[in-house]
Protein backbone atom coordinates (compact mmCIF):
# COMPACT_ATOMS: atom_id res chain seq x y z
CA UNK A 578 0.00 0.00 0.00
CA UNK A 579 1.42 3.45 -0.90
CA UNK A 580 1.22 6.38 1.53
CA UNK A 581 -1.62 7.92 -0.33
CA UNK A 582 -3.51 4.60 -0.27
CA UNK A 583 -3.04 4.47 3.50
CA UNK A 584 -4.23 8.06 3.77
CA UNK A 585 -7.21 7.25 1.58
CA UNK A 586 -8.14 4.28 3.74
CA UNK A 587 -7.88 6.34 6.94
CA UNK A 588 -10.08 9.05 5.44
CA UNK A 589 -12.66 6.52 4.29
CA UNK A 590 -12.79 4.94 7.74
CA UNK A 591 -13.19 8.31 9.49
CA UNK A 592 -15.84 9.47 7.03
CA UNK A 593 -17.67 6.20 7.55
CA UNK A 594 -17.64 6.91 11.25
CA UNK A 595 -18.86 10.50 10.70
CA UNK A 596 -21.71 9.18 8.49
CA UNK A 597 -22.78 6.85 11.30
CA UNK A 598 -22.63 9.67 13.89
CA UNK A 599 -24.55 12.04 11.59
CA UNK A 600 -27.29 9.45 11.14
CA UNK A 601 -27.53 9.15 14.91
CA UNK A 602 -27.54 12.95 15.42
CA UNK A 603 -30.24 13.30 12.73
CA UNK A 604 -32.38 10.63 14.39
CA UNK A 605 -31.97 12.31 17.79
CA UNK A 606 -32.78 15.77 16.41
CA UNK A 607 -35.99 14.36 14.88
CA UNK A 608 -36.86 12.71 18.17
CA UNK A 609 -36.24 16.02 19.97
CA UNK A 610 -38.42 17.88 17.44
CA UNK A 611 -41.24 15.38 18.06
CA UNK A 612 -40.95 16.10 21.79
CA UNK A 613 -41.25 19.83 21.04
CA UNK A 614 -44.41 19.11 19.03
CA UNK A 615 -45.82 17.23 22.00
CA UNK A 616 -44.88 20.18 24.25
CA UNK A 617 -46.96 22.40 21.93
CA UNK A 618 -49.89 19.97 22.26
CA UNK A 619 -49.63 20.15 26.03
CA UNK A 620 -49.49 23.98 25.94
CA UNK A 621 -52.62 24.15 23.78
CA UNK A 622 -54.49 21.36 25.60
CA UNK A 623 -58.14 22.05 26.41
CA UNK A 624 -58.26 24.66 23.64
CA UNK A 625 -56.00 27.19 25.44
CA UNK A 626 -55.72 30.21 23.13
CA UNK A 627 -53.18 32.08 25.26
CA UNK A 628 -50.46 29.41 25.05
CA UNK A 629 -46.95 30.85 25.31
CA UNK A 630 -44.61 28.87 23.11
CA UNK A 631 -41.36 30.78 23.53
CA UNK A 632 -39.98 30.26 27.05
CA UNK A 633 -36.86 32.38 27.64
CA UNK A 634 -36.10 30.83 31.04
CA UNK A 635 -36.19 27.29 29.66
CA UNK A 636 -34.07 28.25 26.64
CA UNK A 637 -31.45 29.82 28.92
CA UNK A 638 -31.37 26.63 31.01
CA UNK A 639 -31.01 24.40 27.93
CA UNK A 640 -28.11 26.51 26.64
CA UNK A 641 -26.39 26.66 30.03
CA UNK A 642 -26.65 22.86 30.36
CA UNK A 643 -25.15 22.43 26.88
CA UNK A 644 -22.20 24.55 28.03
CA UNK A 645 -21.80 22.79 31.38
CA UNK A 646 -21.88 19.33 29.77
CA UNK A 647 -19.36 20.26 27.12
CA UNK A 648 -15.90 18.74 27.46
CA UNK A 649 -14.48 19.97 24.13
CA UNK A 650 -12.93 20.03 21.65
CA UNK A 651 -15.60 22.56 20.59
CA UNK A 652 -15.75 25.68 22.79
CA UNK A 653 -18.71 26.09 25.17
CA UNK A 654 -19.98 29.01 23.04
CA UNK A 655 -19.81 26.97 19.86
CA UNK A 656 -21.69 24.09 21.49
CA UNK A 657 -24.38 26.44 22.81
CA UNK A 658 -24.68 28.07 19.39
CA UNK A 659 -25.46 24.65 17.83
CA UNK A 660 -28.12 23.98 20.46
CA UNK A 661 -29.43 27.52 19.92
CA UNK A 662 -30.21 26.59 16.31
CA UNK A 663 -31.73 23.19 17.15
CA UNK A 664 -34.04 24.86 19.67
CA UNK A 665 -34.90 27.64 17.23
CA UNK A 666 -36.01 25.02 14.68
CA UNK A 667 -38.00 23.15 17.35
CA UNK A 668 -39.77 26.35 18.43
CA UNK A 669 -40.61 27.10 14.78
CA UNK A 670 -42.37 23.71 14.65
CA UNK A 671 -44.48 24.72 17.65
CA UNK A 672 -45.12 28.25 16.36
CA UNK A 673 -42.79 30.39 14.22
CA UNK A 674 -41.76 33.30 16.43
CA UNK A 675 -42.11 36.76 14.85
CA UNK A 676 -39.58 39.36 15.99
CA UNK A 677 -39.44 43.09 15.18
CA UNK A 678 -35.99 44.67 15.25
CA UNK A 679 -34.49 48.09 14.70
CA UNK A 680 -33.63 47.86 11.01
CA UNK A 681 -32.96 48.14 8.18
CA UNK A 682 -31.54 44.73 7.30
CA UNK A 683 -27.85 44.44 8.13
CA UNK A 684 -27.92 46.31 11.48
CA UNK A 685 -26.28 45.00 14.62
CA UNK A 686 -29.79 44.76 16.07
CA UNK A 687 -30.69 42.20 13.37
CA UNK A 688 -27.57 40.23 14.33
CA UNK A 689 -28.63 40.42 17.97
CA UNK A 690 -32.16 39.21 17.11
CA UNK A 691 -30.80 36.17 15.25
CA UNK A 692 -28.19 35.47 17.91
CA UNK A 693 -30.95 35.37 20.53
CA UNK A 694 -33.78 33.63 18.65
CA UNK A 695 -31.79 31.62 16.07
CA UNK A 696 -32.16 31.50 12.30
CA UNK A 697 -35.66 29.96 12.28
CA UNK A 698 -37.22 33.11 13.77
CA UNK A 699 -39.05 35.44 11.39
CA UNK A 700 -37.20 38.74 11.92
CA UNK A 701 -38.82 41.91 10.56
CA UNK A 702 -37.02 45.28 10.28
CA UNK A 703 -38.59 48.56 11.52
CA UNK A 704 -37.00 51.96 11.07
CA UNK A 705 -37.38 53.38 14.59
CA UNK A 706 -37.24 52.15 18.19
CA UNK A 707 -40.77 53.55 18.80
CA UNK A 708 -42.07 51.48 15.90
CA UNK A 709 -40.58 48.30 17.35
CA UNK A 710 -42.37 49.05 20.64
CA UNK A 711 -45.64 49.78 18.81
CA UNK A 712 -45.55 46.57 16.75
CA UNK A 713 -45.10 44.47 19.89
CA UNK A 714 -47.78 46.42 21.78
CA UNK A 715 -50.23 45.95 18.90
CA UNK A 716 -49.55 42.19 18.89
CA UNK A 717 -48.41 42.30 15.23
CA UNK A 718 -45.22 40.50 16.32
CA UNK A 719 -44.41 38.35 19.38
CA UNK A 720 -41.23 40.16 20.49
CA UNK A 721 -39.04 43.15 19.75
CA UNK A 722 -35.27 43.69 19.87
CA UNK A 723 -33.84 47.15 20.68
CA UNK A 724 -30.35 48.38 21.65
CA UNK A 725 -30.04 49.67 25.21
CA UNK A 726 -26.39 50.41 25.98
CA UNK A 727 -22.97 50.40 24.44
CA UNK A 728 -19.77 49.77 26.36
CA UNK A 729 -18.04 52.80 24.77
CA UNK A 730 -20.85 55.27 24.25
CA UNK A 731 -23.27 54.51 27.06
CA UNK A 732 -27.01 54.38 27.13
CA UNK A 733 -29.44 54.41 24.18
CA UNK A 734 -31.76 56.94 25.79
CA UNK A 735 -34.51 56.50 23.21
CA UNK A 736 -35.05 52.90 24.29
CA UNK A 737 -35.20 53.80 27.99
CA UNK A 738 -37.62 56.67 27.32
CA UNK A 739 -40.01 54.32 25.52
CA UNK A 740 -40.47 52.30 28.72
CA UNK A 741 -41.99 55.34 30.45
CA UNK A 742 -45.14 55.05 28.32
CA UNK A 743 -45.26 51.33 27.68
CA UNK A 744 -46.57 48.30 29.52
CA UNK A 745 -44.21 45.98 27.69
CA UNK A 746 -41.91 43.75 29.72
CA UNK A 747 -38.24 42.98 29.26
CA UNK A 748 -38.07 39.24 28.50
CA UNK A 749 -34.36 38.90 27.80
CA UNK A 750 -31.05 40.51 26.95
CA UNK A 751 -28.41 39.89 24.28
CA UNK A 752 -24.82 41.03 24.20
CA UNK A 753 -22.95 41.48 20.97
CA UNK A 754 -19.29 42.29 20.32
CA UNK A 755 -19.49 45.18 17.90
CA UNK A 756 -16.84 45.54 15.20
CA UNK A 757 -16.89 48.44 12.76
CA UNK A 758 -15.47 48.55 9.25
CA UNK A 759 -14.82 51.36 6.83
CA UNK A 760 -16.55 50.38 3.59
CA UNK A 761 -16.82 51.82 0.08
CA UNK A 762 -18.85 50.98 -3.01
CA UNK A 763 -17.52 49.70 -6.33
CA UNK A 764 -17.54 53.25 -7.76
CA UNK A 765 -15.82 54.98 -4.83
CA UNK A 766 -12.51 56.68 -5.53
CA UNK A 767 -10.73 55.83 -2.26
CA UNK A 768 -8.33 58.81 -2.58
CA UNK A 769 -11.17 61.33 -2.94
CA UNK A 770 -13.38 60.50 0.02
CA UNK A 771 -14.99 63.72 1.31
CA UNK A 772 -17.64 62.31 3.68
CA UNK A 773 -18.23 59.31 5.90
CA UNK A 774 -21.72 58.15 6.81
CA UNK A 775 -22.73 56.19 9.87
CA UNK A 776 -25.01 56.10 12.87
CA UNK A 777 -24.02 58.72 15.45
CA UNK A 778 -23.11 56.02 18.00
CA UNK A 779 -20.84 54.24 15.50
CA UNK A 780 -19.11 57.50 14.53
CA UNK A 781 -18.54 58.12 18.24
CA UNK A 782 -17.21 54.59 18.80
CA UNK A 783 -14.60 55.16 16.05
CA UNK A 784 -13.82 58.81 16.92
CA UNK A 785 -10.09 58.38 17.59
CA UNK A 786 -9.53 56.20 14.54
CA UNK A 787 -11.31 58.74 12.33
CA UNK A 788 -9.36 61.62 13.91
CA UNK A 789 -6.08 59.96 12.99
CA UNK A 790 -6.97 58.51 9.56
CA UNK A 791 -9.57 60.95 8.18
CA UNK A 792 -9.14 64.10 10.28
CA UNK A 793 -10.70 66.61 7.88
CA UNK A 794 -13.46 64.53 6.37
CA UNK A 795 -17.09 65.40 7.06
CA UNK A 796 -18.86 62.84 9.30
CA UNK A 797 -22.55 62.52 8.59
CA UNK A 798 -24.85 60.82 11.13
CA UNK A 799 -27.72 58.82 9.59
CA UNK A 800 -30.48 56.69 11.13
CA UNK A 801 -28.50 53.41 11.20
CA UNK A 802 -25.20 52.06 9.94
CA UNK A 803 -27.02 49.75 7.53
CA UNK A 804 -28.67 52.89 6.13
CA UNK A 805 -25.17 54.41 5.82
CA UNK A 806 -24.09 51.36 3.80
CA UNK A 807 -27.18 51.59 1.61
CA UNK A 808 -26.45 55.27 0.81
CA UNK A 809 -23.06 54.48 -0.70
CA UNK A 810 -24.53 53.03 -3.89
CA UNK A 811 -23.44 55.32 -6.72
CA UNK A 812 -21.53 57.79 -4.50
CA UNK A 813 -17.93 58.01 -5.73
CA UNK A 814 -16.63 60.26 -2.92
CA UNK A 815 -18.23 58.71 0.18
CA UNK A 816 -17.44 55.90 2.63
CA UNK A 817 -19.46 54.41 5.47
CA UNK A 818 -18.81 52.77 8.82
CA UNK A 819 -20.82 49.58 8.80
CA UNK A 820 -21.02 46.02 10.12
CA UNK A 821 -19.77 43.10 8.06
CA UNK A 822 -23.34 41.92 7.40
CA UNK A 823 -24.32 45.27 5.89
CA UNK A 824 -21.20 45.27 3.70
CA UNK A 825 -22.16 41.80 2.39
CA UNK A 826 -25.80 42.77 1.92
CA UNK A 827 -25.03 45.91 -0.10
CA UNK A 828 -22.05 44.45 -1.96
CA UNK A 829 -19.50 46.84 -0.48
CA UNK A 830 -15.75 46.62 -0.15
CA UNK A 831 -14.09 46.78 3.27
CA UNK A 832 -11.03 49.07 3.24
CA UNK A 833 -10.33 49.00 7.01
CA UNK A 834 -11.44 46.38 9.54
CA UNK A 835 -12.15 46.62 13.29
CA UNK A 836 -11.75 50.40 13.49
CA UNK A 837 -13.57 50.77 16.84
CA UNK A 838 -11.50 52.63 19.45
CA UNK A 839 -12.13 50.07 22.21
CA UNK A 840 -11.24 46.50 21.15
CA UNK A 841 -13.91 45.05 23.49
CA UNK A 842 -16.61 47.42 22.20
CA UNK A 843 -19.95 45.68 22.73
CA UNK A 844 -23.64 46.53 22.74
CA UNK A 845 -26.42 45.19 24.92
CA UNK A 846 -29.89 44.70 23.47
CA UNK A 847 -33.23 44.01 25.17
CA UNK A 848 -35.95 41.58 24.14
CA UNK A 849 -39.32 43.20 24.76
CA UNK A 850 -42.65 41.38 24.90
CA UNK A 851 -45.92 41.05 26.77
CA UNK A 852 -44.82 38.10 28.88
CA UNK A 853 -43.54 37.80 32.45
CA UNK A 854 -40.64 35.36 32.58
CA UNK A 855 -40.27 32.89 35.50
CA UNK A 856 -36.87 32.45 37.15
CA UNK A 857 -34.17 30.64 35.16
CA UNK A 858 -31.82 30.47 38.15
CA UNK A 859 -29.47 33.19 36.83
CA UNK A 860 -31.51 36.31 36.21
CA UNK A 861 -31.49 40.07 36.10
CA UNK A 862 -34.24 42.55 36.92
CA UNK A 863 -34.81 46.04 35.51
CA UNK A 864 -36.80 48.75 37.33
CA UNK A 865 -38.15 52.16 36.46
CA UNK A 866 -38.29 54.32 39.59
CA UNK A 867 -39.73 57.81 40.06
CA UNK A 868 -38.15 59.60 43.01
CA UNK A 869 -39.62 62.03 45.48
CA UNK A 870 -37.82 65.33 45.13
CA UNK A 871 -36.29 65.39 48.61
CA UNK A 872 -32.81 65.19 50.17
CA UNK A 873 -31.45 61.66 50.51
CA UNK A 874 -33.92 60.22 47.99
CA UNK A 875 -31.24 58.49 45.92
CA UNK A 876 -29.64 57.05 49.05
CA UNK A 877 -32.96 55.59 50.22
CA UNK A 878 -33.40 53.99 46.78
CA UNK A 879 -29.96 52.35 46.72
CA UNK A 880 -29.31 51.56 50.38
CA UNK A 881 -31.76 48.59 50.70
CA UNK A 882 -30.05 46.84 47.76
CA UNK A 883 -26.66 47.25 49.42
CA UNK A 884 -27.99 46.08 52.81
CA UNK A 885 -29.50 42.95 51.25
CA UNK A 886 -26.36 42.19 49.17
CA UNK A 887 -28.15 42.62 45.86
CA UNK A 888 -25.70 43.45 43.11
CA UNK A 889 -26.69 46.60 41.19
CA UNK A 890 -25.40 46.35 37.62
CA UNK A 891 -26.58 49.72 36.33
CA UNK A 892 -28.20 52.93 37.57
CA UNK A 893 -29.21 55.45 34.92
CA UNK A 894 -31.09 58.68 35.44
CA UNK A 895 -33.33 60.25 32.79
CA UNK A 896 -35.33 63.45 32.82
CA UNK A 897 -38.98 62.67 33.40
CA UNK A 898 -41.46 63.66 30.75
CA UNK A 899 -44.45 64.64 32.86
CA UNK A 900 -45.18 66.74 35.91
CA UNK A 901 -45.61 63.62 38.01
CA UNK A 902 -42.20 62.20 37.10
CA UNK A 903 -39.70 64.76 38.32
CA UNK A 904 -36.79 62.56 37.42
CA UNK A 905 -36.63 58.84 36.93
CA UNK A 906 -34.04 56.13 37.44
CA UNK A 907 -33.51 52.93 35.51
CA UNK A 908 -32.00 50.36 37.83
CA UNK A 909 -30.70 46.90 36.86
CA UNK A 910 -29.66 44.29 39.39
CA UNK A 911 -28.81 40.60 39.63
CA UNK A 912 -31.71 38.38 40.76
CA UNK A 913 -35.35 37.64 39.93
CA UNK A 914 -38.27 39.65 41.32
CA UNK A 915 -39.79 36.44 42.78
CA UNK A 916 -36.63 35.60 44.80
CA UNK A 917 -37.57 36.13 48.47
CA UNK A 918 -34.73 38.57 49.19
CA UNK A 919 -35.44 40.56 46.04
CA UNK A 920 -39.19 40.81 46.57
CA UNK A 921 -38.70 42.01 50.19
CA UNK A 922 -36.18 44.62 49.00
CA UNK A 923 -38.54 45.78 46.25
CA UNK A 924 -41.41 46.15 48.74
CA UNK A 925 -39.19 48.26 50.98
CA UNK A 926 -37.96 50.45 48.11
CA UNK A 927 -41.51 50.86 46.76
CA UNK A 928 -42.59 52.34 50.10
CA UNK A 929 -39.83 55.01 49.86
CA UNK A 930 -40.24 56.23 46.28
CA UNK A 931 -43.01 58.00 44.33
CA UNK A 932 -43.49 55.09 41.94
CA UNK A 933 -41.78 51.82 41.09
CA UNK A 934 -42.39 49.70 38.02
CA UNK A 935 -40.70 46.33 37.45
CA UNK A 936 -39.82 46.38 33.75
CA UNK A 937 -39.02 42.70 33.88
CA UNK A 938 -37.00 39.86 35.34
CA UNK A 939 -35.23 37.87 32.65
CA UNK A 940 -32.37 35.37 32.14
CA UNK A 941 -28.84 36.78 32.06
CA UNK A 942 -27.46 36.62 28.53
CA UNK A 943 -26.02 33.12 27.97
CA UNK A 944 -24.20 33.57 24.66
Ligand SMILES: O=C(O)C(=O)C[C@]1(C(=O)O)C=C[C@@H](O)C=C1
Pocket residue numbers: 613616617630631632633635636639663664665667668671
Ligand atom coordinates in the same frame (compact mmCIF):
# COMPACT_ATOMS: atom_id res chain seq x y z
O1 LIG B 1 -39.83 23.53 26.86
C1 LIG B 1 -40.64 24.14 26.17
O2 LIG B 1 -41.55 24.84 26.66
C2 LIG B 1 -40.54 24.07 24.70
O3 LIG B 1 -41.36 24.64 24.04
C3 LIG B 1 -39.39 23.35 24.06
C4 LIG B 1 -38.27 24.27 23.65
C5 LIG B 1 -37.06 23.38 23.21
O4 LIG B 1 -36.93 23.14 22.02
O5 LIG B 1 -36.34 22.96 24.08
C6 LIG B 1 -38.70 25.12 22.52
C7 LIG B 1 -39.09 26.41 22.68
C8 LIG B 1 -39.12 27.09 23.97
O6 LIG B 1 -38.76 28.42 23.86
C9 LIG B 1 -38.30 26.40 24.97
C10 LIG B 1 -37.87 25.11 24.79
